[in-house]
Structure formats: C-alpha cells, structure tokens
Amino acid sequence: MIDTLLIECPVHVQGIRQKRLFKGTSNRYDVMKIQVLGCFGGDLKSRFPAFLIDEKVLLDAGTIGGALSLENQLKIQSILISHHHIDHLIGLPFFVETIYNKNHSPIRLFGLSEVLRCLRTHLLNDVLWPDFTRLPNSEHPTVACCPVEDGKYYEAAPGIRFIPIMTCHTGPACGYLIAKKHSALVYTGDTGPCDTFWESLARITEENPNIQIKGLLIECSFPNHLESFAIKTGHLTPALLENELAKFNHKNVQIMVFHMKPQYIGEIEMEIRKISDYSIELMKPDQEYFFD
Ligand SMILES: [Zn+2]
Numbered sequence: 683m684i685d686t687l688l689i690e691c692p693v694h695v696q697g698i699r700q701k702r703l704f705k706g707t708s709n710r711y712d713v714m715k716i717q718v719l720g721c722f723g724g725d726l727k728s729r730f731p732a733f734l735i736d737e738k739v740l741l742d743a744g745t746i747g748g749a750l751s752l753e754n755q756l757k758i759q760s761i762l763i764s765h766h767h768i769d770h771l772i773g774l775p776f777f778v779e780t781i782y783n784k785n786h787s788p789i790r791l792f793g794l795s796e797v798l799r800c801l802r803t804h805l806l807n808d809v810l811w812p813d814f815t816r817l818p819n820s821e822h823p824t825v826a827c828c829p830v831e832d833g834k835y836y837e838a839a840p841g842i843r844f845i846p847i848m849t850c851h852t853g854p855a856c857g858y859l860i861a862k863k864h865s866a867l868v869y870t871g872d873t874g875p876c877d878t879f880w881e882s883l884a885r886i887t888e889e890n891p892n893i894q895i896k897g898l899l900i901e902c903s904f905p906n907h908l909e910s911f912a913i914k915t916g917h918l919t920p921a922l923l924e925n926e927l928a929k930f931n932h933k934n935v936q937i938m939v940f941h942m943k944p945q946y947i948g949e950i951e952m953e954i955r956k957i958s959d960y961s962i963e964l965m966k967p968d969q970e971y972f973f974d
C-alpha cells in the first residue's frame with residue numbers, strides 16, 4: 683500500500699546503462715567544489731552531516747538553513763540521502779518550507795525506496811510536518827521523491843552523475859560515487875566494516891577506467907575503546923577505519939573523515955593521527971574543498 687506513496691520522479695532522471703560513463707577531458711569547468719555544511723554525528727553545538735557539491739547537489743540533509751543563506755538554498759536542485767536516520771534528514775523539513783512558493787523546480791530527493799518511504803511515512807506525513815511531496819499539489823510538488831537502486835547510474839544535476847553503493851549500517855543505507863567529467867568523489871554515509879561496499883566500488887571503477895577518484899568522505903564515529911558499540915550500531919572507529927582503507931586501493935586520494943560524535947572528537951582525532959600511509963583530514967563545518 684505504502685508503495686503508492688512514491689510518486690514518479692517528474693524530472694529527467696534515468697538509470698543509464700552504458701559502461702564507461704565518465705568520459706571527458708580536463709578543463710576548468712571540471713573542478714568539483716565541496717562545501718561542508720555540517721559533518722558531526724551528534725549534537726554538541728555542532729552541525730549534522732551535509733555536503734554541498736557545486737552549490738547545487740547536496741549529500742545528506744543534516745544541515746541546510748543553519749549554514750546557507752536563502753539565496754544559496756535556492757540554488758539547490760537535488761539531495762542525495764544516504765539513509766533515514768534523523769541526523770541526515772533534520773535540515774530537510776525546514777529547507778522545503780523555506781523554498782516553498784519561491785518558484786523553485788521540485789527538489790529531487792534521491793534515496794533507496796525504503797528510505798524515501800520511511801521519510802514520507804514518518805516525517806513529511808502531515809503529522810510531524812506538512813507533506814511537501816503533495817504541496818502545493820501532487821503534479822507540481824515542492825519535493826519529488828526519486829528512488830534509486832544499488833549500482834545504477836543517475837544524474838543529480840547537469841554534468842553531475844552518481845551511483846548508489848550499498849553500505850553496512852543498521853538499516854537500508856547507501857553511499858554514493860559522484861562524478862563530474864573524469865573526477866569523482868566517494869561518500870560512504872554511515873557504515874560499519876563493509877567488504878561489499880569496496881568490492882562494488884572496485885567493480886565500478888574497473889568498468890569506468892577514465893574515472894579518477896579524488897576524494898573519499900568516510901565516516902568515523904567513535905574512539906577505539908567503543909569498538910564493539912560501533913560495530914553493533916554500524917559505525918567505524920579509527921582502528922576500523924584503517925582496516926577499511928586497506929580495502930580501498932586508490933592512491934593520492936584526499937581522505938576526509940566525518941560523522942565524529944562530538945563528545946569524543948579529541949580522542950578520535952588523536953587516534954586518527956596515528957594512522958600512517960594516508961592523507962587523512964577531519965572535516966570541519968564551512969570548509970571548502972576543490973577537486974579537479
Ligand atoms: Zn548518522
């Protein structure tokens with residue numbers, strides 16, 4: 683029954699079947715800009731995860747209005763949701779209300795069908811918050827839900843393509859490979875140790891030899907002494923992160939860590955500094971990265 687709630691995405695979004703998708707030559711328009719709107723997995727005067735690509739594609743929606751002006755919020759075209767935990771969604775209801783009635787095309791909300799269903803059942807449900815997937819009306823809604831499937835190719839905005847890759851969290855969850863021309867970024871969302879994620883990523887990069895992974899956004903939530911809790915809740919510690927990085931066989935990639943629980947940030951930082959062989963940075967709100 684609830685499946686009927688998933689309206690068809692009213693914009694041009696299709697799975698693209700051909701391999702070798704990421705063709706292209708380098709020029710200045712290839713630069714991919716990442717703005718950290720939020721990067722923490724908890725609330726201690728801190729911002730929840732959200733990463734803005736080229737001012738128009740948002741990876742998760744933990745922070746929007748708390749970091750962006752109205753003018754910049756109106757530039758967002760698509761949001762890629764990794765999973766339905768509230769720290770990745772909490773900015774969404776206020777954002778859609780902010781852009782409502784501003785002549786904005788429907789925001790395309792991409793996510794696994796179970797995740798979008800949960801969002802509509804429990805958040806944009808006319809109880810906790812108005813159902814902006816039907817406002818002002820179902821034909822021209824403020825938010826268009828666009829279900830995605832593991833391993834398929836989609837377009838988030840002109841020139842920005844992505845592939846969902848399933849991760850290992852406590853419920854349905856995926857990360858994303860996002861590409862602009864030949865440059866790509868890998869985003870894990872929330873995950874515990876996950877061989878299948880790295881295997882899928884290896885397969886995708888093998889099928890697309892032109893692709894160059896420039897950045898990896900990977901979670902690390904807890905310090906090492908909470909390893910069993912981290913594994914139970916589908917998260918990583920610095921020691922588990924190091925194990926995962928050994929499965930990621932790409933060189934010269936900037937590794938950016940997010941989702942630190944803020945009450946453990948000092949411990950996590952110290953333990954991450956001890957990991958050698960990799961260039962690892964803990965993300966901070968309002969940082970910007972450029973990849974070309
Ligand atoms: Zn989270």
Ligand SMILES: [Zn+2]
Nearest residue numbers: 765767851872
């Ligand atoms: Zn989560």
